[in-house]
Amino acid sequence: MERPAWAPQGIDLNVPSVSRMYDYYLGGSHNFEVDREAGRQAVAAQPALPKIMQANRAFMRRAIGFALSEGVTQFLDIGSGIPSFGNVHEVAQRLEPTARVVYVDHDPVAVAHSRAVLEGNERAGIVSADFRSPQDILHSPETRQLLDFDKPVALMLLALLHFVEDKDGPEKSVADLGSALAPGSLLAITHATEGEGYGTAGVRDVYRRASAPLTIRRRKEIAGFFGEFEPVAPGLVPLPHWRPDGPPGQEEPALLSGLAGVGRKPAEGGEADGPEGPDTAKTTVKVGSTG
Numbered sequence: 345m346e347r348p349a350w351a352p353q354g355i356d357l358n359v360p361s362v363s364r365m366y367d368y369y370l371g372g373s374h375n376f377e378v379d380r381e382a383g384r385q386a387v388a389a390q391p392a393l394p395k396i397m398q399a400n401r402a403f404m405r406r407a408i409g410f411a412l413s414e415g416v417t418q419f420l421d422i423g424s425g426i427p428s429f430g431n432v433h434e435v436a437q438r439l440e441p442t443a444r445v446v447y448v449d450h451d452p453v454a455v456a457h458s459r460a461v462l463e464g465n466e467r468a469g470i471v472s473a474d475f476r477s478p479q480d481i482l483h484s485p486e487t488r489q490l491l492d493f494d495k496p497v498a499l500m501l502l503a504l505l506h507f508v509e510d511k512d513g514p515e516k517s518v519a520d521l522g523s524a525l526a527p528g529s530l531l532a533i534t535h536a537t538e539g540e541g542y543g544t545a546g547v548r549d550v551y552r553r554a555s556a557p558l559t560i561r562r563r564k565e566i567a568g569f570f571g572e573f574e575p576v577a578p579g580l581v582p583l584p585h586w587r588p589d590g591p592p593g594q595e596e597p598a599l600l601s602g603l604a605g606v607g608r609k610p611a612e613g614g615e616a617d618g619p620e621g622p623d624t625a626k627t628t629v630k631v632g633s634t635g
């Protein structure tokens with residue numbers, strides 16, 4: 345079995361990794377034949393998969409721009425993946441050089457490659473930890489050193505929660521993370537939902553044999569992850585519909601199977617205000633009201 349020099353020791357090269365499969369869809373080079381083969385099978389079942397992943401990354405960029413426009417310059421990106429084009433720290437620090445980013449992943453390749461990419465960047469770091477143990481993330485030296493929890497943080501859970509099974513209590517982990525954040529913090533989520541896209545039977549079959557199965561959830565369940573975070577307009581909507589940069593183009597129906605939303609943590613006993621105080625131009629809508 346091939347083992348390139350960059351591959352960390354101790355990883356199982358016989359099981360496709362969801363992290364490396366994602367890298368394959370995005371055209372990256374940190375994947376093995378076992379990942380490419382699984383990726384090819386998934387794409388054979390749903391040819392729009394790479395476009396869904398690109399729409400997910402495009403949402404990520406827009407959500408970062410939104411956070412910065414709200415004055416939120418700290419990012420905690422969990423399930424951050426193998427660095428590819430346009431990573432959170434690149435997008436954020438290009439727009440706001442003082443932006444700080446903590447990446448978290450439990451995949452050894454994602455962690456090793458992130459560490460290499462971030463070398464010399466004093467405002468970004470990577471934590472090797474599991475989303476299902478939020479205290480490990482919150483108390484890790486890198487997190488404590490880079491993020492100021494007295495100020496708002498943008499918590500990014502992008503294409504992560506559908507790899508966490510209900511039995512592992514993802515709602516509790518999100519709530520624990522959220523409760524550590526200051527009012528005005530943001531929570532960005534993308535998640536696979538029902539429909540012909542991620543939800544295609546052949547795609548789910550492939551992931552059943554990978555490092556984590558896909559848990560497709562209904563929009564109501566996904567909306568529930570926001571908990572106390574109040575939805576930011578336009579609510580929880582298909583990936584391309586969240587504050588698009590331009591007029592809608594011709595859209596693949598499969599893209600509607602990925603939902604995206606951002607929530608804002610309210611001030612204790614009141615509505616969430618931006619750092620500049622109440623903003624009447626900000627509209628909040630009920631998650632689940634659109635899309």
Ligand SMILES: C[S@@+](CC[C@H](N)C(=O)[O-])C[C@H]1O[C@@H](n2cnc3c(N)ncnc32)[C@H](O)[C@@H]1O
Pocket residue numbers: 362363366400401404422423424425426448449450451454473474475476501502503504507508556
């Ligand atoms: C599909 S990738 C998403 C990457 C990036 N967030 C994005 O949206 O472009 C999902 C990532 O979540 C990571 N992941 C899955 N379950 C995890 C867990 N329990 N704890 C930490 N990371 C996890 C995987 O290793 C993978 O790198």
